[in-house]
Each structure stands twice: as C-alpha cells, then as structure tokens.
Amino acid sequence: MRALVSARMGADFTRLWTASAVSNIGDGVTMVAGPLLVASITTDPALVAGAVFVQQLPWLLFSLISGAYVDRLDRRRLIVVVNLFRAVALAALTAAVATDTVTVAVIYTVFFLLGTGETLADTAFGAFLPAIVAPDRLTGANTRLSATFTIANQFAAKPLGAWLFVIAAAAPFGVNALTFAVAAALVAKIRQVPAPVSGPHRTRLRADIAEGVRWLWGHRLLRTLAVSMGLANVAFCAAFAVFVLYTRERLGLSDVGYGFLLITFAVGGLIGTTVAASLQKAFGTTAVLRAGLIIEVVTHATLATTTTPLLAAAILIIFGIHSMVWGVIVVTMRQRVVPPGLLGRVASVYSLLDLGGAALGSLLGGLLAQIWGLTTPFWIAAAAMAVITAVAWRPLREATTA
Structure with missing residues (x-):
C-alpha cells in the first residue's frame, strides 16, 4: 500500500501522510489522557472542562495571525519547528507528571502552547499539501489524510490513551512527545519547495x-x-x-x-x-x-x-x-x-x-x-x-x- 501511494502521489506525500498518522495518534492519546489527568488533581467540573477550552482558545486568538505567518514563512520548516516545539512542551509535562509536581496551571499552560502550535502547524499543513501533490491528485490526498485522522485519532488513539494513563499517568504525554518528534523528522525529509509567490516582501501583518x-x-x-x-x-x-x-x-x-x-x-x-x-x-x-x-x-x-x-x-x-x-x-x-x-x-x-x-x-x-x-x-x-x-x-x- 505504501509503495502504491508513493507511485501515485510521490514519496513526499507518503512522508507527509505518515507524519500525519503518527501525530494524530499522539493527539488522540492526549485528548483522552488530558481530562483524566486534570480529573486526578481536581474534581471541579469547570477546571476539568477548562483543559479542553484552553487548547481551543488559541484558534480564536491567533488563527488569523497564524495564517499570515504561514503565508510568509517556509511552510515545511514551520511544520518541523512547531512539531519540535510541541514535543518539548509535552516532554516537560511528562516530567512534571512523572515527578508528581504537575498542577492544573502547568497543564493549562502546556495545553495552551499545544493549541497555539496547532494553529500554525495545521494551517501550514493544509497550505503545504498542494506544493507536493498535483492538482488532479488533491482529492485523493485529502481523502487519505481524512481517513488516517479518523482511524488514528478517533478509533485507535482514544482507547490507547486511556490504557496508557492507567499504566502510568505520564506515559500518554511521553508517547505524544515522541510522535511529534517523529513527525518532525519525517517532514524534514520532504524536498524543499518554492516559497509562496507573494510571501517574501510583506509589510504589515494587519495588511x-x-x-x-x-x-x-x-x-x-x-x-x-x-x-x-x-x-x-x-x-x-x-x-x-x-x-x-x-x-x-x-x-x-x-x-x-x-x-x-x-x-x-x-x-x-x-x-x-x-x-x-x-x-x-x-x-x-x-x-x-x-x-x-x-x-x-x-x-x-x-x-x-x-x-x-x-x-x-x-x-x-x-x-x-x-x-x-x-x-x-x-x-x-x-x-x-x-x-x-x-x-x-x-x-x-x-x-x-x-x-x-x-x-x-x-x-x-x-x-x-x-x-x-x-x-x-x-x-x-x-x-x-x-x-x-x-x-x-x-x-x-x-x-x-x-
């Protein structure tokens, strides 16, 4: 299957697709383990719900700004840097959980950083795809990426996240950190593509x-x-x-x-x-x-x-x-x-x-x-x-x- 996709859409798409699958597993694991972690510290429903909200908040605050930077910067490099940044943030959370020093404030901070990174990486990912896939292959590429998201994030990752949390509370976040690092390495191997046509000579962000x-x-x-x-x-x-x-x-x-x-x-x-x-x-x-x-x-x-x-x-x-x-x-x-x-x-x-x-x-x-x-x-x-x-x-x- 991997060879077939490579032949149809190119090795670069295969790397991007694999990176998406790996990071989606990690995202799904954290999606389940995050609320469980907060609930193990506090029984306040508002604080538990807040863990989801702080990860969504950056989309409301930064989505337009992130979109502007995605059109200014090298998209491949941006995805790599953001994934490494998220890996470091999750590694810090893993260490805090493992040493029993984690607090709700620490969790909120890490989740807010993850959400901020997501506004950049997800936007860059969608904008980067047409640079490595021919126009007549885009429907097939988006279909495969959507199927991967459903299988990895919705089916496989959620029971895995709960199981890892039961084994060791720090484990799901360590796994997610590893998936982001692997995804960064895969995207880094994609060939260099030209920067956006109108990207290099911008003046004001608001404009x-x-x-x-x-x-x-x-x-x-x-x-x-x-x-x-x-x-x-x-x-x-x-x-x-x-x-x-x-x-x-x-x-x-x-x-x-x-x-x-x-x-x-x-x-x-x-x-x-x-x-x-x-x-x-x-x-x-x-x-x-x-x-x-x-x-x-x-x-x-x-x-x-x-x-x-x-x-x-x-x-x-x-x-x-x-x-x-x-x-x-x-x-x-x-x-x-x-x-x-x-x-x-x-x-x-x-x-x-x-x-x-x-x-x-x-x-x-x-x-x-x-x-x-x-x-x-x-x-x-x-x-x-x-x-x-x-x-x-x-x-x-x-x-x-x-």
Whole structure:
C-alpha cells in the first residue's frame, strides 16, 4: 500500500501522510489522557472542562495571525519547528507528571502552547499539501489524510490513551512527545519547495490578514461555504452541547451507551472517506454539497423527535458521512482555487469561523436547554439549517465549475 501511494502521489506525500498518522495518534492519546489527568488533581467540573477550552482558545486568538505567518514563512520548516516545539512542551509535562509536581496551571499552560502550535502547524499543513501533490491528485490526498485522522485519532488513539494513563499517568504525554518528534523528522525529509509567490516582501501583518479576508469575501462560492459552515457550527454545537444529557434522559442510555453513540460519528466519517470521490464523480459537486445541507436539517429534526437509540445512531452515521465528504470536497476546492501565497490566510479565516461558531453554539446550547428543555436546541438547529440551506442553495451552483 505504501509503495502504491508513493507511485501515485510521490514519496513526499507518503512522508507527509505518515507524519500525519503518527501525530494524530499522539493527539488522540492526549485528548483522552488530558481530562483524566486534570480529573486526578481536581474534581471541579469547570477546571476539568477548562483543559479542553484552553487548547481551543488559541484558534480564536491567533488563527488569523497564524495564517499570515504561514503565508510568509517556509511552510515545511514551520511544520518541523512547531512539531519540535510541541514535543518539548509535552516532554516537560511528562516530567512534571512523572515527578508528581504537575498542577492544573502547568497543564493549562502546556495545553495552551499545544493549541497555539496547532494553529500554525495545521494551517501550514493544509497550505503545504498542494506544493507536493498535483492538482488532479488533491482529492485523493485529502481523502487519505481524512481517513488516517479518523482511524488514528478517533478509533485507535482514544482507547490507547486511556490504557496508557492507567499504566502510568505520564506515559500518554511521553508517547505524544515522541510522535511529534517523529513527525518532525519525517517532514524534514520532504524536498524543499518554492516559497509562496507573494510571501517574501510583506509589510504589515494587519495588511496581510486583511488581504486574505478580502480575497475570501470576494469569492462568492468560498464565502458561501465559509459562512454556511460557520453558522452550521453554531447550530450543531448548540444542539450537541447537551448531548450527554440528551442520551441519558431522552434516549435512556447509560454512560457506556453514550460512548458507543459517539463512535457513530467516527464510523460515518470512515465511510465518508471511502465514498467522497465516488459521490462527487457520480452526482457532481453542487448536488453533493446541497445534499449535505439537507442532511444537517434532517439530522437535527430526527434527534429532536426520536426516542429510539438505533434511529439516533443511524442518523449520526449518515451525518458523519456527510461531514467527511463535505470536508474533503471543500478543502480540495480551496487548495485548487486560492492562490498559493494566500492559502494560509484563507484557511485561517475558515478556522476562525468554524471554531468561533462552535464556541458560540456551545454557550447557547446549554442556556437554551436549561430554559426550554433538551430538545429545544435540536429544533432551533433544524430551523436554522433550513434557512442556511435556502440561502446557500443558489450560490452552490458555482461549485460544479470550481
């Protein structure tokens, strides 16, 4: 398999793909072990939840700035340096846990640094891919990367992270440090590629950021996709902010049942990576994107009305398929139509809308459920997505020619 991919997309893509797989395992391990570590120090729910928030916060604070630097700097070297930086931060956390000197403040600091590094490395990764993969291979490359993320991060890493934490609390973080170091070494072996065309002679950071925002806003299709998914994330996260309570009180599931229901997203995502290219070829980009918006409406409406766990699981699998297919198509489209020197900044605007929408939705969901009940966020999400679908329907016609 490795040789086949190398022949089709080149050895450089194989190195990048392998680096992604290795670091995704490490990320998933820390994603599980982090909350467990905080919970072993404090029982305060706010402090436990804060560990997740501090790692997301840099996306809200720095995503646009990171995008500008991704377009200024050598992207390959930036990925290498950031991965080494994250390896050092995790090694420090490993030492603190191993010596029993770790505190919540130390964990928060390391997780904030990891999140900051993520804004740079993830943005650079997406902008770097078109430099080593031919345009007609981008869909296949993004599909493989998405499948790797699902398998490594969602399936393999989570039980591994919990198992390592039980063996030794420091072990998961040490493993993650090692995965970042290995990923850095793999990316460092990729051949040197030309710097972004407009990168070397910039003046002010604010002007660079504004240029990226203006370019995105001036492209009708990408603007529609970005705003649609930003608003969709508000709706989605408002509904799923209370998902754990919804599964208990509405579906009657235990905590184990809740865990299995969460896996349906990953199952759908894995299926989505195998059918994305085929669906796009068979039905066309416009039809697939429009169908995705309809699936969002149906998903929220179904969850608002059902009390049957199997039906909920089925619709979540379908939603997972849609999410992965939509992601592969949109990322590939962006990599093809955005000028190389603007890829980092345009991607950073997407990230800001995605995570900004997610954060706002999570805050709204809890308030709505508290006031009007657990199904209210799902009903509101269904109505909101119906409006978004109607508004985006016509502009999505342009997706076929993008």
